Amino acid sequence: MRRRITEQEICSLRELFTKAAPFPHVSISNFLSDPNTAYRSIQKEKFYLKDSDLFTFLQTNNLQYAKSEGMKKIVKYLLSDNFCKLVSSITKVQMEGKAVDLFGSLYLKNHHLLCHDDLVEDRKIAFILYLCENFSVQDGGSLALYTSKKGHPDKLAKKYSPIFNSLLLFKVSKSSWHEVQEVVSDKSRYAISGWLH
């Protein structure tokens, strides 16, 4: 399902993760071995509008109940011990179980998710697998990471524009302030997001 990641690459990713600012995170490029199947599969999923004070975007139901064979394979891998072990070896965070929450998201023009920390229940690691065409800074839709000051987000520290088939991991804590900036082009920002507990 995923491409082969060597021990040497894991060591390198671990170092990047640990030293990353403003909080531990890392982006792994070319993550899936067959991303085009995944791309086609996510486009077949049914998305529902989610709208509140914090966000506007489209989301699937829990992907554990996905119906397409292509999506079932991806979900099976993301819920597997192998994926959990890989993430654990990169982040040095011991997980108690596999990913339980797994959703597809779709951000269209003007969709956004304002700054929050993801700290719900016992989430330890958040992951985002981008399954959209590459975004440039001008397209918006970047994942923006903020420093933390006195319990609130402070300064913008880093921005990641979605890159097709990249997996971004970050450690969830009371200082993991992040947002999905408004999409300002007509591109469709598809991704699969989940949390390891």
Place this chain on the structure above:
Amino acid sequence: VVALINKIYKDKLVLDKLKHAYKINTPQGLQITSFLKNTAYINLLKSVKSSKFNKMEIRDMYSFFEANCGALQIFKSKEFISFVSALIGKHFRGAEYSLRMFMHRSYTLINDKSTSQTPEFYFDLTPGWNDAWGGYIAYITDEGIKVITPNHPNSIIIAEGSKSYVKYVNSLSNSRGRLMIYGRLK
């Protein structure tokens, strides 16, 4: 003292209807259109346009521009406080308020302090605003019912007991801003 509130709302029968609506609406409150007399509204609009705004931001709570100006004193005038006291059926001593402008990327979020023990109000000062740009005022009740209030210049929303927010203003707004006065009765 010049009367500023549209005289129709001083009529006893109209006021009784408003009082009833305030009590029965979910969330508790109401929106009153053409609230100020037209001349009072136009004068207020002229006065606030020269205000100097400062950015107010705690990113996980709010981001907007705020100003204060003398013309806002309408909202602590005896006339206004008497009107809202009669409407709500409680005695208020005054109000605290500020002028807010919501431009692209402005918003307020619901937080632990969003439900006030005292009624809050929003007075709309923006002609030609389009809700597709965001910047609308929404209320969420404890039961999760969401009510989006229509934008309407020279209207006032008075509500209590529910949580309100101003939706993120998106890039479709270009450089336009939504002006409103936000206040709380005390």
